[in-house]
Amino acid sequence: MKECKLDEYDGVVCVGGDGSVAELCHALVLRAQLDADSPEKPVKPVLPLGIIPAGSTDVVSYSVHGVRDPVTAALHIVLGHLQQVDMCSFSSLGQLVCFGFSAMFGFGGRSLARAEKKRWMPSSRRREYALVKTLARLRPEDCQLSFLPAKKSNRDQDQDQDPESEGEESWTTNRGLYLSISIMSIPCLSPHAPRGLAPNTSLANGSAALIAVGNTSRSEFIKHLKRYSSSSGQFSFSFVETQAVSAVRICPRSLIGWSEEESEEEGESKTSPIIQSEGAAFPWNIDGELVEIANEVLVRVHPQLITLYGEEVDEAESTVSCSCI
Structure with missing residues (x-):
């Protein structure tokens, strides 16, 4: 993430479990800080992150999509559904x-x-x-x-x-x-x-x-x-x-x-x-x-430090009739 030319991409997709997701979310915020020359204050990444669950628990993906399903996650990415998500810093x-x-x-x-x-x-x-x-x-x-x-x-x-x-x-x-x-x-x-x-x-x-x-x-x-x-x-x-x-x-x-x-x-x-x-x-x-x-x-x-592909569960239930999402 430190070396990629991010302006060539529309988003980042991770296939993995919570460890991979946490590592990539951390990297995205750090990269945004580097680009903004803001070493002290967290900066919101420009690129959204898509998470296709492939781990043992997949807590983050499950929380974002309401289900633990790779197809649902992939469809949210394809359809461009975006969800702002809070994050924490640990120091x-x-x-x-x-x-x-x-x-x-x-x-x-x-x-x-x-x-x-x-x-x-x-x-x-x-x-x-x-x-x-x-x-x-x-x-x-x-x-x-x-x-x-x-x-x-x-x-x-x-x-x-x-x-x-x-x-x-x-x-x-x-x-x-x-x-x-x-x-x-x-x-x-x-x-x-x-x-x-x-x-x-x-x-x-x-x-x-x-x-x-x-x-x-x-x-x-x-x-x-x-x-x-x-x-x-x-x-x-x-x-x-x-x-x-x-x-x-x-x-x-x-x-x-x-x-x-x-x-x-x-x-x-x-x-x-x-x-x-x-x-x-x-x-x-x-x-x-x-x-x-x-x-x-x-x-x-x-x-709302990071943007993830997905739709909050309550909102998804009220606005989407398709049973696959």
């Missing part, structure tokens, strides 16, 4: 980590880290193993969670809003133990969560859903997870809090990390490193990819 200590749509800290990050260490397993077995192992060793993260509530405004206002102006507003800060913290700027539909991991947000409402799961018993946490496969009730628990936010800051209160414990657990030497970095890090699941970060993380929502 630590003032340095950009990546752009993406969703992130999970705590349970989601730890289970993915365990799965990544068993790449020799089939994908479904690997996920099941990681899920069971992480539940068996379930423990909360002691951290400080701060968020900036989303402003209620229409889409045009959201699009023109300067994210830096948010610094003038007051942050809400909570300290405590959390089993899971998720930040999602799209609904994150999947075969395992037909209403989405974040059903209270949409593709382009200028905000992200913050879902904070406080410390509770293993049985209660499992009940919460099982609700995602049903039609409702995922958040009907006293230990689950949801907020519409424009920015989130997560700072683990103990930056000791977790690599030593994991090494013992997997039967490895206590001195064998899990990560190649200067200090211990915490595992994050960002768009299905494992990212290990040793310091606090700032997540900021950028309204």
